[in-house]
Amino acid sequence: MSTHDVAVAGVGMHPWGKWGRNFVEYGVHAARAALADAGVAWPDVDLIVGGETVRNGYGGYVAGATFAQALGWNGAKVATSYAACATGAQALDTARARILAGLSEVALVVGADTTPKGFLAPNAGERWDDPDWLRFRLLGMTNPAYFALYARRRMDLYGATVEDFAQVKVKNARHGLANPHARYRKEVSVADVLSSAVVSDPLHLLDICATSDGAAAVVLTSTEYAKRHGLSTGGRGPVRINAISTVTPTFPQTVIDMPLLSTDATTAVAAPERTFKESIGQAAYDEAGIDPADVSVAEVYDLSTALELDWIEDLQLCGRGDAEALLRAGETTIGGRIPVNPSGGLACFGEAVPAQALAQVCEITWQLRGQATGRQVEGARVGITANQGLFGHGSSVILSV
Amino acid sequence: MTDTATPAIEGWFTTGPEPTLLGSRCTACGTVFFPPTSGFCRNPACAGEEFEENTLSRRGTVWSYTDAQYQPPPPYQAPDPFVPFALAAVELPEGLVVLGQVAEGYGVADLHVGGEVELVVETEYASEQLTWRWKPVTELGEEADQ
Numbered sequence: 001m002s003t004h005d006v007a008v009a010g011v012g013m014h015p016w017g018k019w020g021r022n023f024v025e026y027g028v029h030a031a032r033a034a035l036a037d038a039g040v041a042w043p044d045v046d047l048i049v050g051g052e053t054v055r056n057g058y059g060g061y062v063a064g065a066t067f068a069q070a071l072g073w074n075g076a077k078v079a080t081s082y083a084a085c086a087t088g089a090q091a092l093d094t095a096r097a098r099i100l101a102g103l104s105e106v107a108l109v110v111g112a113d114t115t116p117k118g119f120l121a122p123n124a125g126e127r128w129d130d131p132d133w134l135r136f137r138l139l140g141m142t143n144p145a146y147f148a149l150y151a152r153r154r155m156d157l158y159g160a161t162v163e164d165f166a167q168v169k170v171k172n173a174r175h176g177l178a179n180p181h182a183r184y185r186k187e188v189s190v191a192d193v194l195s196s197a198v199v200s201d202p203l204h205l206l207d208i209c210a211t212s213d214g215a216a217a218v219v220l221t222s223t224e225y226a227k228r229h230g231l232s233t234g235g236r237g238p239v240r241i242n243a244i245s246t247v248t249p250t251f252p253q254t255v256i257d258m259p260l261l262s263t264d265a266t267t268a269v270a271a272p273e274r275t276f277k278e279s280i281g282q283a284a285y286d287e288a289g290i291d292p293a294d295v296s297v298a299e300v301y302d303l304s305t306a307l308e309l310d311w312i313e314d315l316q317l318c319g320r321g322d323a324e325a326l327l328r329a330g331e332t333t334i335g336g337r338i339p340v341n342p343s344g345g346l347a348c349f350g351e352a353v354p355a356q357a358l359a360q361v362c363e364i365t366w367q368l369r370g371q372a373t374g375r376q377v378e379g380a381r382v383g384i385t386a387n388q389g390l391f392g393h394g395s396s397v398i399l400s401v
Numbered sequence: 402m403t404d405t406a407t408p409a410i411e412g413w414f415t416t417g418p419e420p421t422l423l424g425s426r427c428t429a430c431g432t433v434f435f436p437p438t439s440g441f442c443r444n445p446a447c448a449g450e451e452f453e454e455n456t457l458s459r460r461g462t463v464w465s466y467t468d469a470q471y472q473p474p475p476p477y478q479a480p481d482p483f484v485p486f487a488l489a490a491v492e493l494p495e496g497l498v499v500l501g502q503v504a505e506g507y508g509v510a511d512l513h514v515g516g517e518v519e520l521v522v523e524t525e526y527a528s529e530q531l532t533w534r535w536k537p538v539t540e541l542g543e544e545a546d547q
Contacts, residue, residue: 121474126476136477137478139502140473142469142474148467149465149467149490152514153514156515197471199471201467251444252432256464261436262497265435267433267496267497268427268431268447269430269432
């Protein structure tokens, strides 16, 4: 237990799907669920942090205030965070920092999104100095194309097969079957994945996550507040957040990273000891003061099936190039040595960008409380999340009970 | 390719029989950047603010590769009907990786991690403008085996 712990008093979600409604409605649903779970009244919240959505007009840019107004102005302080896929974790870190600084006691963090069908595309306009615009204009380089580069490298370097990638989908589909918040709750076979269309070789449609509507919310409090108000679930005290890593890369960043067209060069400075994604997890372990061996469950960002395998190694849950062996042995399945994505992951949810990192925290919280009905990792005491957002945003959260 | 064709983006590559990518080299620390840059050196330990043009090596090795079998959304300019294309991330001797489409007529079957490729300049699929692409280098004798 470190001195910068905060308590997760409550968590809540709006189910993922394609509901065709306003993101605010999803956010308020999740917020109310988290407040009810915490037993905290909205007027008692002194800080609200929103995860920004960039696809929903001005209300999305000032998401914190948008949610506050929808819940009913209560005079709370407000902040809004944006860090692409890592938005939720950055919003959580903002709330944590205020709590640890003594500037807040009870914070509500909310992320919600509605997403269009198909490939995520850059905003309209002509921007010759914006790499996110240029990668589409000059190369036709979609998000799945980046995922496919990493997948192909696993095949050529470590002997991964398309069957291995499909097996990740099969596992996650099975994990998510009983998850009431998941969008897809259906068994998938290796043959289903391999017979779906190839989007970017070697990745098939079913290797790549969809985009979804959804919302997640977390009520954070100081550990003192949690104690004072008896906020505890499962008799072991509240779940605590021990670390939130939000590190940027270290120069030179030598792994090609969405949305860039190139990496930094090692002409004058050698590559750092750890890659960016390795550094994200390491910073979380350092902050929490634990080792990878202490982790009992992980929620990682499976934008593609192959990326789940990368993350398992980046988080040092096995050696580099060993993730396929771990998968094949069933060790990343619930009941195995280190279950990965017991929620069903993005494979079952699809991505709702500003909500996704918070959804990972919700799942780990339920796992640590023993409340993950139908997908419980027995005896889980320490959980880790990981994701990465565009333009150098990493995030990893460690929780324990 | 016509003589009047213009690059899809100004100042990123040269045209002609032996085209090269154009990077920027920091005059203080020597770090090379691509796409070309100006202003401030991004090496955190360097205070450099001056850059000289640096032609990058024409040959590199494949870091990884893929293709686009579905039409990317705008601003990609896709021909009708859509022409699928391969993409490669290529490691250059300068110590950086540069993305590019793969030369017309080549697909993922022509590529492997560590394979050698060479820079070429070709016309975009849906415009008259020129773009850089990576073309697999076929060693002498290999062709006969295929």
